[in-house]
Amino acid sequence: MAAFLLRHRKVSTLGVSGILKDKLEPCRPHVALRLGALAGACNLSREYSTSYDNRANKFDFLDLTPLSISFSSHFEAMLYLLIDMAMLLAIIVCCCPHAWYPVARRKNRKIFLHVGPTNSGKTYQALKQLESSPSGVYCGPLRLLAWEVAKRLNKAKVPCDLITGQEREEVDGAKHKAVTVEMADVTSSYSCAVVDEIQMLGCTTRGFSFTRALLGISADELHLCGDPAAVPLIQEILKPTGDDVHVQYYERLSPLVPSQKSLGSFKNIQTGDCVVTFSRREIYKLKAPVLHCTLGQIERGGKHLCSVVYGSLPPETRTRQATMFNDASSEFDVLVASDAIGMGLNLNISRIIFSTMKKFDGVEMRDLTISEVKQIAGRAGRYGSDFPVGEVTCLHADDLPLLHSSLKSPSPILECAGLFPTFDLIFMYSRLHPKKGLYRIMLSLGTKILANSRKGHPSVTFNALSKEHFLENAKLSENYFIADCEEMLKVAVVVDVLPISLHDKYLFIISPVDMRDEISSQGLTQFAQNYAQKGIVRLKEIFTPGTLQVPKTESALKELESIHKVLDLYVWLSFRLEDSFPDRELAASQKAICGLLIEEFLERFGWQKQPRRRKLPSRVNSGFLLSKETRQCVK
Numbered sequence: 001m002a003a004f005l006l007r008h009r010k011v012s013t014l015g016v017s018g019i020l021k022d023k024l025e026p027c028r029p030h031v032a033l034r035l036g037a038l039a040g041a042c043n044l045s046r047e048y049s050t051s052y053d054n055r056a057n058k059f060d061f062l063d064l065t066p067l068s069i070s071f072s073s074h075f076e077a078m079l080y081l082l083i084d085m086a087m088l089l090a091i092i093v094c095c096c097p098h099a100w101y102p103v104a105r106r107k108n109r110k111i112f113l114h115v116g117p118t119n120s121g122k123t124y125q126a127l128k129q130l131e132s133s134p135s136g137v138y139c140g141p142l143r144l145l146a147w148e149v150a151k152r153l154n155k156a157k158v159p160c161d162l163i164t165g166q167e168r169e170e171v172d173g174a175k176h177k178a179v180t181v182e183m184a185d186v187t188s189s190y191s192c193a194v195v196d197e198i199q200m201l202g203c204t205t206r207g208f209s210f211t212r213a214l215l216g217i218s219a220d221e222l223h224l225c226g227d228p229a230a231v232p233l234i235q236e237i238l239k240p241t242g243d244d245v246h247v248q249y250y251e252r253l254s255p256l257v258p259s260q261k262s263l264g265s266f267k268n269i270q271t272g273d274c275v276v277t278f279s280r281r282e283i284y285k286l287k288a289p290v291l292h293c294t295l296g297q298i299e300r301g302g303k304h305l306c307s308v309v310y311g312s313l314p315p316e317t318r319t320r321q322a323t324m325f326n327d328a329s330s331e332f333d334v335l336v337a338s339d340a341i342g343m344g345l346n347l348n349i350s351r352i353i354f355s356t357m358k359k360f361d362g363v364e365m366r367d368l369t370i371s372e373v374k375q376i377a378g379r380a381g382r383y384g385s386d387f388p389v390g391e392v393t394c395l396h397a398d399d400l401p402l403l404h405s406s407l408k409s410p411s412p413i414l415e416c417a418g419l420f421p422t423f424d425l426i427f428m429y430s431r432l433h434p435k436k437g438l439y440r441i442m443l444s445l446g447t448k449i450l451a452n453s454r455k456g457h458p459s460v461t462f463n464a465l466s467k468e469h470f471l472e473n474a475k476l477s478e479n480y481f482i483a484d485c486e487e488m489l490k491v492a493v494v495v496d497v498l499p500i501s502l503h504d505k506y507l508f509i510i511s512p513v514d515m516r517d518e519i520s521s522q523g524l525t526q527f528a529q530n531y532a533q534k535g536i537v538r539l540k541e542i543f544t545p546g547t548l549q550v551p552k553t554e555s556a557l558k559e560l561e562s563i564h565k566v567l568d569l570y571v572w573l574s575f576r577l578e579d580s581f582p583d584r585e586l587a588a589s590q591k592a593i594c595g596l597l598i599e600e601f602l603e604r605f606g607w608q609k610q611p612r613r614r615k616l617p618s619r620v621n622s623g624f625l626l627s628k629e630t631r632q633c634v635k
């Protein structure tokens, strides 16, 4: 059957039917994508054909280059429908995610699992292989890590492109790429690929991108770096692929010593300390003299200046803050950070101090997990840093037992990996249920439910649609779980009412919008509405004129960060939806200015000692959706 389907796919690219062309024109890109999935289905029977068109075979939902495919007859259109159904059935019944990636399945990959504690040189070894290979890709969980690797390879005279959701820096003659894992290309072939922090395949929100990279990257050698807790699951998932899997265990390169004494008071802070807190508010209550004002307390003694690293800081700002802290000659000798420091970053930290061992996870306050504790603590005493021995402690003595027991225990074994329906599945499902919008398709695809998330939106429960939950009905292997896509469902609600193609809607749902952030979600809505009306969106249509200056309060800062997110989104969407978005460069430069204004805030706010000033670009021309408070900062 596979050979039959493939043969017909080739035939179908040859003719053009005038009658069907108009009707099916909007479906073209989707057909192109579906064809790739078809190859995946064919792959279920492990039959491959070398005769079919190479380009048509390149498939993935992130590869959006349209193919020129048309239908030569009604017969062909019917055939495609049948293929859709057969495909869907094959995928439902077999539910073999490894079969979704035909290019990778054609290789007998050598997989090297580099596993061990933090700071054990796993990534270092994998990168050495990448550097010496004729072509390759590094996939990291953070833009900063991709950026570091691109810089490192280019410095070593190995030309390397940098591709993340927000930027695409191409280097002449590059055969290497450093990308964020969401951008990993599963249609090209490489000699060597590295996926960093592979244990993140268990993450409820981003795990599916790691699973996709694990199963889908086509490389002779695939190096996976991460926690040993992921080994059994990866071995299990890779069994049906026939890949050779080798596991290499590592030991920590420098000692990490858990302290028997808590810090007790911020008076005891020393140079090289990193205080970890989990609330941004706690980081920024700089001036108010209350007990939990971390920075205020640290700087009040007049001995230290703090750099700050947390998740919603623009990545460039985070990098600069980290660089200031790493630079022994700078005045910034203490770091105050959220768990954003936990992944892969090499910082010059001597001691990690947990100000608390609890964090709010979006639902409730809970104790840190063993993996979180290890990951964060592991940043102290990095090999090659100024501090050959790392130390870790807590602010409060009550927290020490949890710290000690977490560091002693192995991380719990990962049991399943994230999975999310690719665009081709959604497209095929929509062909079979043409009246359903993306929101309902996603619900039907068995993804997590968003009930009552928007005012006026009907509350839909998971069970109400259970008959149609095909992935739920699909005997999903126990090695996988469907990703938490609450955010995506919120976006689906916004875009479903707009007259845009399913594919564009899909792009909106996978965009990096933060729907919990009001400004960011308004930015997406305005962008989507304008795009639906005119196809091209100018920046000024989502930004009202105004001039923004350095924020003076925490809430004004938060708005500036949100504006940064909208600019990020503009660049991301304009890269993907259309090549002719006129203001992409402007958006990128305003993003950079936002970052600088935020840094200026960080420097000015609550310093005992004024650090040296940097010259700022005068003003940002974007008074978008600002509150009264922020408007006061706008001249």
Ligand SMILES: Nc1ncnc2c1ncn2[C@@H]1O[C@H](COP(=O)(O)OP(=O)(O)OP(=O)(O)O)[C@@H](O)[C@H]1O
Residues within 6 Å of the ligand: 117, 118, 119, 120, 121, 122, 123, 124, 125, 225, 253, 343, 344, 345, 346, 378, 382, 383, 384
């Ligand atoms: N053989 C080596 N020679 C020189 N430096 C090394 C060597 N191995 C590791 N390092 C350095 O040690 C530090 C930690 O290494 P690496 O980042 O590879 O560890 P890791 O195990 O991947 O850590 P994590 O899991 O925390 O990301 C890095 O600064 C790296 O450059």
